[in-house]
Each structure stands twice: as C-alpha cells, then as structure tokens.
Amino acid sequence: MIVSVNEALRRVGEPFPFTWKGTLEPQTFAGKTVVFSGKATLSGTYVYDGKTFRVDADATLGYETVCARCGEPMVEPMAFSFTERFVRPMFKTEDDELYTYEGEKLDLSTAFFDNFFLEMPMTTVCSESCKGLCPVCGMNLNRGQCSCLTNKIDARFSALESLLNEHKEV
C-alpha cells in the first residue's frame, strides 16, 4: 500500500487520487490472527499542506471468521473509511497520532490495519436469519430440525391432552 507522492510534494494544497488493490497478509492483533479473503481495495485522496499529508481513504476487504450463533466458518465483508495525517519523522512527537513517511512515498498499510482493527465488529453472524445451534443437542439448526424442540412440544401436547381427558371424565 505504497503511494508515490512526488507530484503532490511540489503542488501544495492540491488533492491527488489514489487506488490500491491487492491481497493482504494475515495480521495479529491482541493475540488473535486475522486471515483475509479475496482482494482488498483502498482508494481516496492525499493532499500536502507544505508539512503534512492528509489522506482520506475508503477501504473494502473480507476476512475469515466464524458465525457467533452457529460456529460455521464464514467470510465477513467490511467497508470502512479513515482520515490520517503523515509527517516526516522529525516532526513527529511522542503523543501525537500522526504517521510518518520518508522520501516521496506514503506507506498506508499501518494506518489501514490500525483502522481495520478499530472498525472490526466484535461478533459476526453468517446471516441475520441464522438459527444457531440447538441448546440441548448442539445441532446446527440451519441444516435441519433436531428432535429436542419437537419432544418439548409433544410433552406439552400430551399434558394438554390428559387435562382435556380429565375434564371429559367430570
């Protein structure tokens, strides 16, 4: 995700568009490794103000995860946007949230992954209509119906039946 900015360095205040498309290497964050799926894209603009680059970017990607309800592996598609600033290392201070660049190139990958992990949802579901697992036998209810729920209904029906029978006897 390296963008050549030599032109922008000479034309202060002028926004330049960029696009990037490619595959992403797995990333580890907070002890968890995320594996990406398919192609990721990053596009937007960068502008130089004489000291700092401002980058406005839109990203799309897909990553491998599991459904929080049924536990099946799935690919979660994601789209997010971010704005970040880049300075020469000599202008960077300890407490600022700026990224650095050297020469005439911006490497957007750190900013990209930082924002990805910020935006990544805590849980994902394979489908809004995912039925999850049976709490009794653990069967994936998207694949069919186990007998646990049916048994419960049968039990209720037979209770009702015996109640009706009791009334008949009165």
Ligand SMILES: [Zn+2]
């Ligand atoms: Zn599911």
Ligand SMILES: [Zn+2]
């Ligand atoms: Zn069951």
